[in-house]
Amino acid sequence: IDFEADFGDEDDPLNDINIHKQQISRIPRGPRPAPPLDLAEHSDAIQGVNQQPLPFNKAEKAAGRNGEKKFPTLEPLAPNPLQKNQSRVYNPGGVAENESSWKLPDTALLNNPVEVKMQMLGDDTSTLAKTIQDTLRSFRVDAEVKQEDISIGPTVIRFGIRPTGKPELKQDAQGKYVPVKDAGGNIVYESRTRVSRVMALQNDLALVLEAKTIRMEAPVPGRPYIGVEIPNKNSRLVTLREVLESKEYQAAKVKSKLTIALGKDVAGAVRVGDLARMPHLLIAGATGAGKSVCINTIIASILTQAGPEDVRLLMVDPKMVELNMYSGIPHLLFPVVTEVERVVPLLRNAISEMEKRYRQFSQLGVRNLDGYRKLRAEKIARGDLSLKSLPAIVIIIDELADLMMAAPEEVEGMICRLAQLARATGIHLVVATQRPSVDVITGLIKANIPTRISFMVSSAVDSRTIIDMGGAERLLGKGDMLYLPADAGRPERIQGSFLADDEAEKLVAYWRMQAVEHINAAHNAGNVGRPAATAQPQQVEPGWEIKEHVSDDFELEDDLLERAEEVVREYERASISLLQRRLRIGYSRAARLIDLLEERGIIGQFESGGRSREVLEGGNGYERRGNNGGGEGRTVADEVADIVAEEKAREEYLKKQGITGKPPTHEHDES
Numbered sequence: 001i002d003f004e005a006d007f008g009d010e011d012d013p014l015n016d017i018n019i020h021k022q023q024i025s026r027i028p029r030g031p032r033p034a035p036p037l038d039l040a041e042h043s044d045a046i047q048g049v050n051q052q053p054l055p056f057n058k059a060e061k062a063a064g065r066n067g068e069k070k071f072p073t074l075e076p077l078a079p080n081p082l083q084k085n086q087s088r089v090y091n092p093g094g095v096a097e098n099e100s101s102w103k104l105p106d107t108a109l110l111n112n113p114v115e116v117k118m119q120m121l122g123d124d125t126s127t128l129a130k131t132i133q134d135t136l137r138s139f140r141v142d143a144e145v146k147q148e149d150i151s152i153g154p155t156v157i158r159f160g161i162r163p164t165g166k167p168e169l170k171q172d173a174q175g176k177y178v179p180v181k182d183a184g185g186n187i188v189y190e191s192r193t194r195v196s197r198v199m200a201l202q203n204d205l206a207l208v209l210e211a212k213t214i215r216m217e218a219p220v221p222g223r224p225y226i227g228v229e230i231p232n233k234n235s236r237l238v239t240l241r242e243v244l245e246s247k248e249y250q251a252a253k254v255k256s257k258l259t260i261a262l263g264k265d266v267a268g269a270v271r272v273g274d275l276a277r278m279p280h281l282l283i284a285g286a287t288g289a290g291k292s293v294c295i296n297t298i299i300a301s302i303l304t305q306a307g308p309e310d311v312r313l314l315m316v317d318p319k320m321v322e323l324n325m326y327s328g329i330p331h332l333l334f335p336v337v338t339e340v341e342r343v344v345p346l347l348r349n350a351i352s353e354m355e356k357r358y359r360q361f362s363q364l365g366v367r368n369l370d371g372y373r374k375l376r377a378e379k380i381a382r383g384d385l386s387l388k389s390l391p392a393i394v395i396i397i398d399e400l401a402d403l404m405m406a407a408p409e410e411v412e413g414m415i416c417r418l419a420q421l422a423r424a425t426g427i428h429l430v431v432a433t434q435r436p437s438v439d440v441i442t443g444l445i446k447a448n449i450p451t452r453i454s455f456m457v458s459s460a461v462d463s464r465t466i467i468d469m470g471g472a473e474r475l476l477g478k479g480d481m482l483y484l485p486a487d488a489g490r491p492e493r494i495q496g497s498f499l500a501d502d503e504a505e506k507l508v509a510y511w512r513m514q515a516v517e518h519i520n521a522a523h524n525a526g527n528v529g530r531p532a533a534t535a536q537p538q539q540v541e542p543g544w545e546i547k548e549h550v551s552d553d554f555e556l557e558d559d560l561l562e563r564a565e566e567v568v569r570e571y572e573r574a575s576i577s578l579l580q581r582r583l584r585i586g587y588s589r590a591a592r593l594i595d596l597l598e599e600r601g602i603i604g605q606f607e608s609g610g611r612s613r614e615v616l617e618g619g620n621g622y623e624r625r626g627n628n629g630g631g632e633g634r635t636v637a638d639e640v641a642d643i644v645a646e647e648k649a650r651e652e653y654l655k656k657q658g659i660t661g662k663p664p665t666h667e668h669d670e671s
Contacts, residue, residue, distance in 0.1 A: 102307035102330075102514060109506045110241035110300075110499075125150050125157065128209065132159055132228065135208045139201060142166070142193045149225050151267040154495040155235040155480055158266045160225035165192035195219070198226050215474040221490055229266065229493065231476055238263045238479070240297055240497045244304060246270040257306040258392060258428070260298045262483060263496040271483070271494050275394065275430075278451040278486060279423040283432040284441065284466045285455025290479040291432045292322050294453065295398060296499045298430060299326065302394065303507050306331075314350065314395045316343050318402040325501075325508055330515040333393065340406040343397075347414040350395060350427060354418065357390065357425040369426035392426040400433040401440045412442055419448035436462045450486035455479075467491050564593045565602055573612040574603040577646040587649045612642065 129145040136143045142164045149160025167179040168188045180188045195218050206214045209230055217227040243249055243261040248270040252259045258275035265271050275281065275298075285291050302311050308330040317323035320338045327336050337346055357369075366372045369390060376387040395418070397403065403411045418429055431449065433440050436457060446452075446468075454466040456475040463472035467484045471491070475482065479496035560583070567582045568574040574597060579590040594613070597603045604614040 113239040113242040153266040156229045159228045162225045163193035165189040240499045257310045260301040263494045280429040280449045282449040282452040284436040289455035312391045316397040329511040368424040396430045401435040454482045575612045
């Protein structure tokens with residue numbers, strides 16, 4: 001060990017361990033100087049000249065063995081069968097790393113983007129920039145357009161206009177007046193040009209640029225200039241495949257199974273979104289602007305990265321031609337709904353599923369779907385398979401206007417309730433409409449769906465209805481959109497990705513084939529030795545059956561309904577006051593439970609006179625404990641007391657609801 005001692009003879013610690021100080025070499029402080037490099041030796045060492053043989057063992061050398069060192073071979077560890085369920089790892093090969101055997105489709109099913117030349121040359125953009133600057137100076141507006149402020153996108157080109165003004169001057173050494181510059185090298189102005197003066201020349205700029213329409217943004221978020229967007233004469237399509245294969249999408253795909261490919265922005269950068277963070281999406285625009293293509297790209301983005309165990313879909317297509325092509329894929333919880341009258345029961349089932357998940361999360365002590373999945377993975381790692389998989393549910397409504405015309409109050413209320421509460425349970429809404437009016441996109445819907453996409457509209461009023469500001473009336477159509485995230489104050493212009501019909505059909509055919517293969521495999525596993533016929537995918541998942549007559553309180557179809565049935569069979573009579581006392585609930589909830597019991601044939605119909613309802617035989621399998629419908633040991637005074645208590649509870653309920661006058665002839669309020 002070579003070091004320099006920093007102590008004297010009397011405090012030398014080495015004397016305590018009988019090591020002589022003379023054995024310690026004293027070297028000067030600081031790094032050692034490197035020896036001079038001999039170029040000849042360096043070149044000989046690289047070429048292997050004058051290398052000495054390694055001192056091998058003589059016995060091995062005599063036996064002709066080489067002196068290569070043999071390293072012991074390591075046996076691979078046995079894989080843990082439960083480890084694959086602990087976490088999901090991104091697999092570029094397209095196979096989902098989970099307990100299912102669903103294989104994700106490859107992007108090779110989609111059309112390859114056509115190679116195109118550069119859209120605009122530098123000379124072209126310089127000419128347009130000079131035209132803009134000369135036009136502004138002709139109106140005595142001091143501004144400049146720099147080359148580095150020009151962005152070329154797929155369909156538009158954005159020029160950045162920097163307002164200048166009258167510079168502050170000073171004399172140099174030669175006595176000339178030169179502009180004053182700050183520490184960063186920027187010119188200091190005595191007075192600057194107002195942004196409003198530049199914005200007032202929008203039509204004049206469109207005239208000199210010979211543009212179909214231009215859009216101005218003042219200022220561009222995070223930039224010191226005003227953006228002027230003009231159509232690109234050499235525009236091109238943005239295919240879905242090039243967005244899916246981009247590094248931005250691949251990075252976002254690892255974090256979420258609900259990543260959607262939006263398109264490319266004005267600068268040509270890929271833009272993606274996460275439906276789980278939005279958490280709901282509102283799409284609006286005129287006919288032919290690109291709404292249906294946008295919905296197809298959202299569905300295709302999900303189908304290329306998530307299996308049925310991760311994401312399930314509910315589709316509503318009143319136009320009957322846009323989403324029917326997806327019938328038969330295993331992701332569907334219910335066949336594509338085309339009848340408007342069946343949409344309300346479908347949304348009721350979605351709310352019932354939301355309430356069911358919230359109750360389950362509350363019992364398990366988790367806050368959202370991610371927490372549930374982490375808890376389930378931990379239980380599976382310990383060998384506990386009690387928790388089942390809960391996929392995310394995406395509800396896609398292609399035309400909201402038809403639903404609002406058929407049942408405006410019910411549809412608006414259910415959409416708002418899902419938008420308010422369904423995020424934590426993994427249920428998301430994608431709502432589209434071609435009529436962006438205030439009677440379709442109401443204030444409640446806008447308040448609960450903050451993430452919005454606006455395509456080309458006919459007027460600035462419609463643009464303000466969608467994104468609360470103008471600008472959508474100046475879009476070009478054919479996928480040109482304004483994307484307004486929930487956490488952004490201004491929308492971003494994006495050229496949406498395009499998905500052709502044949503590409504969507506290839507994806508659907510791929511998943512249909514897999515669904516049939518899975519059903520045949522399950523059939524063969526359950527019936528060994530029998531020939532398996534070609535099966536069809538399950539059309540309706542259990543629990544999603546649409547009933548013709550759905551009760552008003554669909555979310556009460558749980559253990560509370562079973563408790564109500566137990567109570568009426570125990571007391572052999574059914575009344576609202578009985579359920580109020582035994583279940584400790586309010587009048588409204590007890591009245592709706594009575595309705596549910598009547599629909600299931602457990603109790604009889606309402607009889608005039610206010611008497612208790614009869615408990616019928618059969619029902620859901622609970623045995624009756626008496627021989628008559630009046631109950632054992634009950635007197636006329638007991639019946640009268642029940643009737644008085646029930647009438648009193650009904651009057652209090654109507655008084656709280658603000659209802660005056662004579663109550664209806666029914667036993668309870670239908671609300």
